[in-house]
Amino acid sequence: MASIAGTLDVVQIRKDFPILSRKVHQKPLVYLDNAATSQKPQVVIDALTNYYQNYNANIHRGIHSLADEATSAYESTRRAIQTWINAEKPEEIIFTRGTTEGINLIAYSFSQINLAKGDEILISGLEHHSNIVPWQMACERHGAHLKVIPINTKGELDLSGLEELISERTKMVALIYVSNALGTINPVKDITEKAHKVGAKVLLDAAQAAPHFDLDVRDLDCDFLVFSGHKILGPTGIGILYGKEAELNHLPPYQGGGEMIAEVSFEHTTYNVLPYKFEAGTPNIADTIALKAAIEYMQTIGFDAIAQHENELLSYATRQLTAIDGLRLIGTAEKKASVASFVVEGVHHQDLGILLDQDGIAIRTGHHCAQPIMSQLGLKGTCRASFAFYNTLEEIEFFIHSLRKAISMLR
Amino acid sequence: MESIVNKSEELVDEFSFFEDWADKYAHIIDLGKNMPPLEDHWKTPEHLIKGCQSNVWLHAELKEGLVYYYADSDAIIVKGLIGLLVRIFSGQPPAEIVHADLSFMNQIGLQQHLSPTRSNGLASMVKQIKMYALAFQANKS
Numbered sequence: 001m002a003s004i005a006g007t008l009d010v011v012q013i014r015k016d017f018p019i020l021s022r023k024v025h026q027k028p029l030v031y032l033d034n035a036a037t038s039q040k041p042q043v044v045i046d047a048l049t050n051y052y053q054n055y056n057a058n059i060h061r062g063i064h065s066l067a068d069e070a071t072s073a074y075e076s077t078r079r080a081i082q083t084w085i086n087a088e089k090p091e092e093i094i095f096t097r098g099t100t101e102g103i104n105l106i107a108y109s110f111s112q113i114n115l116a117k118g119d120e121i122l123i124s125g126l127e128h129h130s131n132i133v134p135w136q137m138a139c140e141r142h143g144a145h146l147k148v149i150p151i152n153t154k155g156e157l158d159l160s161g162l163e164e165l166i167s168e169r170t171k172m173v174a175l176i177y178v179s180n181a182l183g184t185i186n187p188v189k190d191i192t193e194k195a196h197k198v199g200a201k202v203l204l205d206a207a208q209a210a211p212h213f214d215l216d217v218r219d220l221d222c223d224f225l226v227f228s229g230h231k232i233l234g235p236t237g238i239g240i241l242y243g244k245e246a247e248l249n250h251l252p253p254y255q256g257g258g259e260m261i262a263e264v265s266f267e268h269t270t271y272n273v274l275p276y277k278f279e280a281g282t283p284n285i286a287d288t289i290a291l292k293a294a295i296e297y298m299q300t301i302g303f304d305a306i307a308q309h310e311n312e313l314l315s316y317a318t319r320q321l322t323a324i325d326g327l328r329l330i331g332t333a334e335k336k337a338s339v340a341s342f343v344v345e346g347v348h349h350q351d352l353g354i355l356l357d358q359d360g361i362a363i364r365t366g367h368h369c370a371q372p373i374m375s376q377l378g379l380k381g382t383c384r385a386s387f388a389f390y391n392t393l394e395e396i397e398f399f400i401h402s403l404r405k406a407i408s409m410l411r
Numbered sequence: 412m413e414s415i416v417n418k419s420e421e422l423v424d425e426f427s428f429f430e431d432w433a434d435k436y437a438h439i440i441d442l443g444k445n446m447p448p449l450e451d452h453w454k455t456p457e458h459l460i461k462g463c464q465s466n467v468w469l470h471a472e473l474k475e476g477l478v479y480y481y482a483d484s485d486a487i488i489v490k491g492l493i494g495l496l497v498r499i500f501s502g503q504p505p506a507e508i509v510h511a512d513l514s515f516m517n518q519i520g521l522q523q524h525l526s527p528t529r530s531n532g533l534a535s536m537v538k539q540i541k542m543y544a545l546a547f548q549a550n551k552s
Contacts, residue, residue: 025432348486350464351440354524355488358432366464381464409437410487 008309013301013390016041020390027360030395035180035208035339035386036364037230041297044233047290058282060259074285077292078275084295085215085225087242091274094248095288098239099207100130102226103174105241105278106203107134109251110172114201117143120169122200125151125376126179126186129369131205135174144171151376155182155331162194170200178208181368181384182331183314183339185209192222201247207231211388212310212337214303223247234294235287241278248274255280306389310338313387313396320400324407330382338387341368347410349383355406361399412477415507418499419515426519435520436488443491449483460535465489467536471543476551477502478544482536492524492533500540505551508544513537 014020017039022029031039051073057066059074075090082090096102115121121135125148132146139146147165150158166173173195178185192202203224206215210227217225224247229238243251253260253271257280262270271277298306317340321327326345343349353365366381367374374381385399429435453470460467465486472479480501484490499515500508516522524533 348465350486351488353464355436358436405433409433409440 007305008301008389010309010390010392014392016043016297017390018042018045024360024362025358030359030361030399032385032387032391032395032399033362033364034211034388034391035231035368035384037236038211038233038388039390040233040235040294043293043297044235044290047293048235048286051286051289056286059285060276070285070289073289073292074283077288077295080292080295081240081242084299085217085240085242086219087217089245092242092245092248094241094243094275094278095283096226096239096241097237097284098228098230099205099226100134100239102224102239102241103131103203103205104134105254106224106226106243106251107138107174109254110201111138111142111144112252113250114171115139115142115144118169119144119171120147120167121145122147122149122165122170122173122195124149124157124175124186126155126157126182126184126373127174127176127370128180128205128207129371131174131176132372135172148372151373153377154333155179155184155373155377156333157184157186159187159191162191166194166198166200168198170195170198172201172203174203175205176208177204177206178212178337179331179370179373180208180339181370181373181382182333182341183208183336183386184331184333185335185337188222189220192220196221208337208339212303213307217242229287229291229294232294233297234291238284238287238291245274248278253277253280257281259283301389309389310387313391313393314338314340316393317385317387317396317400320396321403324400324404326407330377330379339384340386341382341384343379343382344407347407349381351410352383352403352406355409356399356402359398359402359405361402363399412502415499415503415511422495422499423515423518439491439495439521440487441491442494443484443487443489446483446490446494446497449481453481454483460539467493469493469536469539469543471540471547473505473547473550476504478505478508478547480540480543489533492521493536495521496533496537496540500544505544505548509541509548511541 019039055066055069057070059071078090078093081093087093115138121139121144123135135146149165152158175186175188177188188204195202201223204222206225206227210232223244225242227240230236260272260277260280262272321340321342328343330341330343349365353363356363364384368384449468454468458468458470460469465484467484470481480497482493482497484493516525
């Protein structure tokens with residue numbers, strides 16, 4: 001069997017993830033559902049318990065020591081993310097519950113002041129439901145129209161008609177950076193440039209990009225970028241919204257409450273400065289603090305090494321999958337993240353998911369919260385195996401073996 | 412007429428011969444493949460069970476005081492599992508179905524598929540089987 005010549009010591013890395021040594025149906029867990037959520041290293045779990053055991057306190061307004069320690073830890077995550085994604089200022093980093101909340105925040109606040117009757121929002125045919133529905137809702141509220149960049153049969157964006165799709169009427173281009181269902185990496189930088197030429201703003205959904213490569217918001221030049229902590233080894237319930245300072249300053253608040261105010265009277269309220277204007281109420285302190293441990297862990301391993309290892313896993317899996325009779329890969333873009341989506345002729349994806357689970361293998365089956373992709377490709381759903389840097393070639397080999405067995409049982 | 416309890420015991424007995432999961436699922440797949448397909452005119456949105464990755468249709472009729480179930484799915488394992496349920500409940504009086512317990516699924520090691528947290532629709536299917544029985548029971552009295 002093939003081996004990886006990369007620099008990652010995956011055997012050692014796997015020891016950092018307690019869950020990877022558990023069994024499912026008496027078989028070693030083979031976790032290939034990383035695009036849904038990543039597993040957590042011990043340092044992240046420790047950061048959570050350390051906070052609750054040693055310095056649990058509400059942040060920002062306290063003058064006692066615990067509040068001070070908690071506030072420093074919380075704010076140091078903001079700076080860690082600022083540095084990682086190359087934002088100009090920590091104030092440009094807003095903590096949210098996740099990608100979905102970040103998109104909803106922008107869809108609401110941006111549309112309040114920028115969207116009028118006859119205006120257009122442009123999304124793509126590869127969007128997750130969370131980058132479709134908030135914009136549909138905004139369009140309904142303001143009488144605007146939702147336009148869609150079509151996709152080709154390889155699952156790439158078809159940009160041949162882009163000049164007609166982006167016009168003076170376009171106020172926002174909201175794009176998925178990496179497709180969760182197919183793995184396609186979209187040319188977001190080019191599209192951003194075209195959008196800016198007509199004065200449109202750009203939001204990038206980087207939920208599936210953040211686990212795989214370094215993000216550089218200044219290079220991308222996007223106005224807003226969102227992602228989730230739980231897909232990059234962090235806890236659930238914490239996400240990031242990046243926005244250019246000028247853009248965020250311009251927007252009205254999303255939710256009202258504590259923390260987001262400067263002064264409140266019954267007649268009038270003035271709002272707090274960035275980032276607090278968008279962080280109403282007691283935030284998710286513990287998970288925010290633990291997110292820093294997650295990012296530091298990924299940076300220690302190194303995004304170049306992660307990308308190299310995941311590419312090897314993907315190309316090995318792709319070769320093995322395409323050798324299976326009647327199996328068709330869905331999503332064969334030139335540029336792909338480590339996601340292998342496929343269908344097998346005459347076999348329902350759900351049946352494959354059930355049988356693979358009996359062998360301890362976790363994959364995802366269905367429409368992957370992207371029903372429009374499935375209808376564009378004429379499918380009801382796919383099987384999706386998504387790989388992380390802690391996966392091994394041996395795991396993929398076992399997955400292929402188990403998949404072949406399942407197919408022969410079902411045919 | 413064989414009771415639900417008797418039929419369940421037979422089923423548990425039938426499954427006790429399988430030594431590993433592959434044999435057990437191969438049997439369920441066979442049951443699914445051999446189940447007569449539901450006639451197309453019953454495959455309507457009203458007969459479709461929601462909350463499922465695959466399509467699952469269920470139709471029921473009352474004949475001479477007994478409920479008869481007809482079901483289908485485009486996923487074969489789910490179809491086989493439905494087949495097990497139809498085999499147990501079809502031809503039983505409504506009151507027996509309403510009060511039947513499903514511990515036999517536990518005994519044959521398939522209770523995980525009945526969990527409402529699994530998106531295979533079987534939990535909704537069981538609920539629908541009982542709802543039909545309850546409706547027939549209510550109409551009778």
